[in-house]
Amino acid sequence: MEFCSFYSTPYYCVVNVKPNVIQKCVISNQTMFSRLKERRLCSGLDVYSVEKNRKRRSCTVTSVKGVDSVVDSSLLNESYNTDVVDGKVGTEGVTSRGRSVPKVMIPSLPSEAKGDAVAVIDSCLWEWKPKLNVHYEKSGCQNVNSAPILFLPGFGVGSFHYEKQLKDLGRDNRIWALDFIGQGKSLPSEDPTSRSKRLDESEGDGNNALWGLGDEVEPWAKELVYSIDLWREQVRYFIEEVIKEPVYIVGNSLGGYVALYFAAYYPQLVKGVTLLNATPFWGFLPNPVRSPRLSRLFPWAGTFPLPSNIRKLTELVWQKISAPESIAEVLKQVYADHTTKVDKVFSSILEVTEHPAAAASLASIMFAPQGQLNFKEALTGCRMNNVPVCLIYGKEDPWVTPIWGLQVKRQFPEAPYYQISPAGHCPHDEVPEIVNFLLRGWIRNVESDSSVALPLLDYPESVEYDVVKELEFVRQGVKKSAKVQFYGSMTSQWERLSMFLKSRFQDGVYSP
Numbered sequence: 245m246e247f248c249s250f251y252s253t254p255y256y257c258v259v260n261v262k263p264n265v266i267q268k269c270v271i272s273n274q275t276m277f278s279r280l281k282e283r284r285l286c287s288g289l290d291v292y293s294v295e296k297n298r299k300r301r302s303c304t305v306t307s308v309k310g311v312d313s314v315v316d317s318s319l320l321n322e323s324y325n326t327d328v329v330d331g332k333v334g335t336e337g338v339t340s341r342g343r344s345v346p347k348v349m350i351p352s353l354p355s356e357a358k359g360d361a362v363a364v365i366d367s368c369l370w371e372w373k374p375k376l377n378v379h380y381e382k383s384g385c386q387n388v389n390s391a392p393i394l395f396l397p398g399f400g401v402g403s404f405h406y407e408k409q410l411k412d413l414g415r416d417n418r419i420w421a422l423d424f425i426g427q428g429k430s431l432p433s434e435d436p437t438s439r440s441k442r443l444d445e446s447e448g449d450g451n452n453a454l455w456g457l458g459d460e461v462e463p464w465a466k467e468l469v470y471s472i473d474l475w476r477e478q479v480r481y482f483i484e485e486v487i488k489e490p491v492y493i494v495g496n497s498l499g500g501y502v503a504l505y506f507a508a509y510y511p512q513l514v515k516g517v518t519l520l521n522a523t524p525f526w527g528f529l530p531n532p533v534r535s536p537r538l539s540r541l542f543p544w545a546g547t548f549p550l551p552s553n554i555r556k557l558t559e560l561v562w563q564k565i566s567a568p569e570s571i572a573e574v575l576k577q578v579y580a581d582h583t584t585k586v587d588k589v590f591s592s593i594l595e596v597t598e599h600p601a602a603a604a605s606l607a608s609i610m611f612a613p614q615g616q617l618n619f620k621e622a623l624t625g626c627r628m629n630n631v632p633v634c635l636i637y638g639k640e641d642p643w644v645t646p647i648w649g650l651q652v653k654r655q656f657p658e659a660p661y662y663q664i665s666p667a668g669h670c671p672h673d674e675v676p677e678i679v680n681f682l683l684r685g686w687i688r689n690v691e692s693d694s695s696v697a698l699p700l701l702d703y704p705e706s707v708e709y710d711v712v713k714e715l716e717f718v719r720q721g722v723k724k725s726a727k728v729q730f731y732g733s734m735t736s737q738w739e740r741l742s743m744f745l746k747s748r749f750q751d752g753v754y755s756p
Contacts, residue, residue, distance in 0.1 A: 345712050345713060345714045346713050346714070347714045347715075347716055348714070349717070350677060350678065350681045350717050352717050353408060353412050353677055353680075354411065354412055361415060362411045362412075363383040363384050363410060363411050364414075365381050367379070367380075367381050370485075370486055372425070372478060372481060372482075375432050375433050375434050375436075375465070376425055376432055376433075378422060378430050378478065379402070379403065380421060380423065380482070380486075381406075381410055381420070381421050381422075382410075382418075382420045382421075383411065383413075383418075384417050384418045390416060390417040390418055391418075391691060392417070392418045392420070392489060392515075393420070393687075394421070394422070394479075394482075394487065394491045394493050394494070395419070395420070395421040395422075395493075395495070395499070396422070396494070396496070396498075397424065397427070397428065397495075398496045398497030398498050398670070399427070399497060400593065401428065401589070402429060402430070402596065403421035403428060404588070405421075405673060406672065408672070408676035409494075409676065409683075412676065413680055413684070416684070420486070422478075422482060424478065424499075424502070425470060426470035426474075426605040426609055427596070427609075431599050431601040431605060434455075434462070435458065435462070436455065436462050436464075436604070437457065437459070437460060437461055437548050437549045437550075438460045438462065440459050440460050442459070443458065453600060454562075454600055455600040455604060456548060456601055456604020456605065457550065457558065457559070457604055458549055459549050459552070461548045465548050469545065469608055469613075470546060470608040470609045470612055471546060471609075472501070472505060472526055472612070472614070473531075473615060476615070479502065480506065480509075490512065490515045491513070492687060492690075493514055493516075493517050493518070494518040495519060495520065496520040497521055497643075497644070497669060498523055498526060499520075500521065500522020501523050501619060503519065504519065504619065504633075505615055507622070507626050507629075508617055508621070508624075508625030508629070508631075509625075511625075511629035511631050514631055515632070515690065516631065516633070516686075516687070517633050517634070518633075518634040518636060518683060518686065519633065519652070520637070520670075520671055520672055521636075521637050521649075522619075523643075524619045524644070524648050524652075525618070527613055528610075528611070529545050529613045530542070530613060532613060545612060546607075546608040546610075546613070547608070550607055554607055555607075558604060558607040559603070562606065565606075566597040566603070568590075568594060571594060572590065575590060577642055577643075577668075579669075579670065579673075579674050580638065580639075580640035580666040580667055580674065581667070589673065623655055623656055627655075627656055632659075633656055634659060634682075634686045635649055635652055635659055635660065636662045636664070636679060637661070638666075638667030638671040638674065638675075639663050639665035639666070640666050640668050641667075641668050641669040642668070644669060646663060650731075657733045658733060662730055663728065663729040665728075665729075677717040677719070678715050681715070685700075686698060689704075698730070699730075700728060707732060707733055708732045709732040710730060711729075711730040712730070713727070
């Protein structure tokens with residue numbers, strides 16, 4: 245008795261065995277197999293029975309007669325991937341121990357050097373509050389009937405991190421990417437504090453080049469704290485006043501948390517949420533609305549002016565983390581493929597660190613209170629309000645490891661989950677070809693009410709089953725590829741954990 249594993253669609257195939265030849269054919273769909281537990285097939289003079297195991301998504305092939313005399317028994321110890329049994333590929337994709345991974349060529353990013361059409365990016369400012377201008381970039385505004393997409397950045401970066409989405413997806417869709425208040429180019433236009441004579445006498449001139457380190461707050465900044473609640477409201481007003489219609493929101497890292505948090509509060513403004521290695525937690529201090537008694541134990545929570553000890557700490561820490569070598573080291577950590585060009589990202593981050601308000605803004609962000617909902621509660625809110633969610637995670641992320649993505653999938657099993665390898669914390673910048681391909685496909689699926697199959701799947705009904713494919717693309721004349729694992733809704737968490745642990749201990753062999 246041998247087993248033939250199936251990694252994808254609800255269309256099952258069986259083995260037609262002849263001497264030294266293996267062929268495949270589709271014999272039934274899911275409905276038919278649910279009615280017929282066993283079916284007999286003839287191949288030459290030999291008869292084989294095939295039984296489908298629903299829980300394991302496999303079929304059992306048993307020789308009924310004469311198999312040892314006419315067929316090499318090793319032929320039965322093979323796995324047959326149903327991604328390549330639609331009659332178009334023949335016997336391809338048949339390899340030992342189920343290691344075959346179908347290859348799919350996907351579009352490359354458009355190249356201006358080659359004369360490809362590239363969406364034009366416009367850099368804009370939107371005045372939200374006094375002294376607080378929101379910087380954002382947009383593309384594809386001429387695509388008036390297309391789906392609007394809003395990108396939210398991770399911590400320490402800004403809209404510049406989505407240049408590859410703005411240029412590519414902007415050819416077909418309307419795209420916006422904004423900088424959170426206190427980050428990127430959305431820093432205040434004036435110093436939120438001033439220095440009193442008392443401070444000058446006690447500390448001398450200090451570092452007057454840095455804003456926000458004074459001991460007296462300006463009237464317009466009295467309530468200012470760079471918190472996740474502030475960013476939630478920033479996104480709300482941006483959608484209502486600038487985009488003026490519900491949008492698809494895509495967020496990386498911190499941006500993923502804000503996207504989910506926002507969607508839980510304002511589902512009427514959201515068509516869907518895509519999480520790109522979303523951080524599952526944010527903030528250290530208790531939220532005053534959620535935990536009023538506990539929050540009173542912390543007299544300062546990110547507001548201006550900063551306490552004296554925090555001002556001194558900020559100056560010391562800022563000298564270290566804003567240094568070019570520190571920025572380069574962080575980028576090296578979060579990108580799995582070190583051949584990825586990050587020159588533009590590096591220079592853009594360095595430019596932000598040179599703004600006089602950047603250091604104090606960092607202090608406010610780090611000491612700001614948590615949100616009124618934690619990540620799990622925000623995810624529950626989205627599910628209760630039927631907000632579509634898609635998960636796209638880089639497998640080699642050293643910060644948000646695959647375990648976190650699997651936990652989201654467990655809580656939201658109907659959310660499609662794509663795991664890309666190799667890719668780190670910022671898959672949209674490291675493998676933008678794949679992320680853009682998946683985003684386009686997922687939005688088509690949502691817009692069609694699931695009548696169009698999700699990316700990598702052959703049929704809309706295939707969402708229950710795991711699929712692994714190798715996506716190939718050309719970048720600067722060189723063919724590159726990455727494996728993408730789609731996790732179906734029928735695979736148990738124990739099976740996924742087993743797959744993950746197995747992949748960690750196997751060298752040189754891919755395991756989903």
